[in-house]
Amino acid sequence: MTIKLIACDLDGTLVGPELVFSPRLLRAVHLAQTRGVVVTIATGRGFSSASGFARQLGIAAPLICYQGALIRTQAGQTLYQAHLSRAHLPAIVDFARQQQVELSVYYDDEIYYTTRTREPAYYERWFSLPAHQVQDLPAALPGDPVKFILIAQDRAHGDRLEAALRVFAAGRFDVTRSHDWFVEGVPLNVSKGDAVARLAQHLGIDRAQVMALGDNGNDRSMIAWAGLGVAMGNASAEVQAVADVIAPPQDQDGAAWAIERYVLQDGR
Numbered sequence: 001m002t003i004k005l006i007a008c009d010l011d012g013t014l015v016g017p018e019l020v021f022s023p024r025l026l027r028a029v030h031l032a033q034t035r036g037v038v039v040t041i042a043t044g045r046g047f048s049s050a051s052g053f054a055r056q057l058g059i060a061a062p063l064i065c066y067q068g069a070l071i072r073t074q075a076g077q078t079l080y081q082a083h084l085s086r087a088h089l090p091a092i093v094d095f096a097r098q099q100q101v102e103l104s105v106y107y108d109d110e111i112y113y114t115t116r117t118r119e120p121a122y123y124e125r126w127f128s129l130p131a132h133q134v135q136d137l138p139a140a141l142p143g144d145p146v147k148f149i150l151i152a153q154d155r156a157h158g159d160r161l162e163a164a165l166r167v168f169a170a171g172r173f174d175v176t177r178s179h180d181w182f183v184e185g186v187p188l189n190v191s192k193g194d195a196v197a198r199l200a201q202h203l204g205i206d207r208a209q210v211m212a213l214g215d216n217g218n219d220r221s222m223i224a225w226a227g228l229g230v231a232m233g234n235a236s237a238e239v240q241a242v243a244d245v246i247a248p249p250q251d252q253d254g255a256a257w258a259i260e261r262y263v264l265q266d267g268r
Contacts, residue, residue: 003037003263005205007064007196007222009214010043010053011179013232014255019125021056028259029057037263038203040064042192044147044178044218046109047072049128062202066106066146067176067186067218068195071202080198082187083144088172090138092148092185095168099161102151104131107141118151126182147186155180177217184218193221211262213247213255214239230258 008014015021029039039057042064043050050063051074062073071080089105093114096103104127105112111131116123123131134140150165152158162183166175173185192214200210212219212226215235223229224242231243232254240246245262247254 002209003211003228004209005038005040005196005200005203005211006032006259006263007040007042007192007199007210007212007226008255009192009216009219010041010045010050012215012234012250013213013219014041014057014250015053016251019053021053022253022256024253025256025259026057028256028264029059032259032263033058033060035263038205040199042068042196042212042214042219042222044176044182044184046106046127046129048109052128062199064192064195064199067178067184067190068192068221069146069186069190071195071199079202080195081146082190083146084148084173084185084187086138086141086144089141089145091168093137095165096150099150099164101161103137103148104151105137105141105145105148107143107145112137112141147184149178150183150185152181152183157181158183179216191221192219193223193225196222197225211258213258215250228262230262 033039038061039059040061041050041054044067047065050065062071062079064071069082072078111129112134114137152161158181162177165183169175174188176184208227210226211228212222213230214223215232220239229243230245230247231240232247233249247258
């Protein structure tokens, strides 16, 4: 069946460490859209950060942000949004303190935190949102957050942190892994897969007409749900296990390759 919606993860899928789109990818996305295919970004990033990347790609479709907790049009219309209960914040702060890791909490496209130990460029590269350092995080947050991130030292530390957080989170919120060192808490039943399904229904597009591309654990749900799930060659083993297709790695233009093959050439 012809692909009518492409949902793409951003970091590790469309861009590498330099956050630059290749000319080949820009061309593939442009050509897909000229054929009437809807292209969107599905990312853990906030809306203002994601929309900047979308503008570079010429994407006009609603964007999926915060691991699926927000679907918003470029004009700012919110199609769907979920929140964590702020009642959980004191326990989350205690958990982060016990684990001796940094905690960043997201509310209304802004970040709240108590301490940071890395260089400013690190946070700008990964978060790119206004940030507020506060003494009492639960008291300072204006409302229910959309998600939070715990920052591990490396992949092994992230694995241990994720396991501990899943036990702590049971019945209160869901846990996802967006990078080796990012362990995230999101509202219950929120995922990129759920958000892509919601967007497809909003657009009147059948599941079989959706292609999803990604590389990490937070992409697994949408790759498993889509009619055509594409894992990058640099994707984690759990993502590759549910994919229909393994594309070349991001640094070899794997996303452009997938769009060219399965959309522009209508290949299967």
